[in-house]
Amino acid sequence: MGAPTSATMTHGPLCSSWHLTVPWWEYLVCCVVAALVVRGVLCLDKAAAIGTGGHLSEDEMKTPDVQRDLEQRGVWVFCKRYWTAFSGFLGHPNIADYWLPAIIGFSEASAYPVLMVLDRCTVIGAWLLIKTAGNWRGWVRSRATYNRYLVGNILVIAISYLWLTHFVEVAVAAAGH
Numbered sequence: 001m002g003a004p005t006s007a008t009m010t011h012g013p014l015c016s017s018w019h020l021t022v023p024w025w026e027y028l029v030c031c032v033v034a035a036l037v038v039r040g041v042l043c044l045d046k047a048a049a050i051g052t053g054g055h056l057s058e059d060e061m062k063t064p065d066v067q068r069d070l071e072q073r074g075v076w077v078f079c080k081r082y083w084t085a086f087s088g089f090l091g092h093p094n095i096a097d098y099w100l101p102a103i104i105g106f107s108e109a110s111a112y113p114v115l116m117v118l119d120r121c122t123v124i125g126a127w128l129l130i131k132t133a134g135n136w137r138g139w140v141r142s143r144a145t146y147n148r149y150l151v152g153n154i155l156v157i158a159i160s161y162l163w164l165t166h167f168v169e170v171a172v173a174a175a176g177h
Contacts, residue, residue, distance in 0.1 A: 035109055
C-alpha cells in the first residue's frame with residue numbers, strides 16, 4: 001500500500017474538497033523542482049546584472065576594485081557571477097537573498113495549483129497585489145529587479161497551470177451526502 005494521496009480540505013468559503021493524484025511528498029518534490037527551475041532562470045539575468053554593476057550604488061561604482069571586476073568578461077566570469085546569484089549567500093548585500101525568494105516561490109508553486117483547480121484565482125491575484133505593493137519603493141529604484149520579479153511570477157504561474165495542476169483534482173461528493 002502506497003503513501004496516502006489525499007489532502008482533502010473541508011468545505012468553506014475559500015476551500016472545496018480536493019485531493020492530490022500523487023503522494024503528497026511527490027507533489028512537494030515537484031514544487032521544489034519548479035522553484036529551482038525558476039530560480040535558475042532568474043539567476044541568469046541576475047548574473048548579467050552583476051556584470052553591469054546593477055546592484056551597486058553610484059559611489060560603489062567609482063571604486064577601482066569594482067571597475068576592475070566589471071571589466072572582466074568571459075564564460076568563466078559569467079559562471080562565477082551566476083553561482084554568486086544562485087547560492088544566495090555570497091557577494092554584495094544587494095545580491096545575497098538567502099533563498100527567501102525561492103522559499104516564497106516554493107510556497108506559491110504548492111498553493112497556486114490547488115487554487116487554480118478550485119477556481120480561486122482571485123486569491124492568487126490578491127497575493128500578487130500585496131507582494132508587489134510591499135516592495136514598491138524597490139521597483140522605483142531598479143527596473144531590472146522589477147522585471148525579474150515579473151518574470152519570476154509569470155514562470156511560477158505558468159508552471160503551476162501547465163504542470164502542477166495535473167496533480168490536483170476536485171473531490172467528487174459521495175451520493176447522499
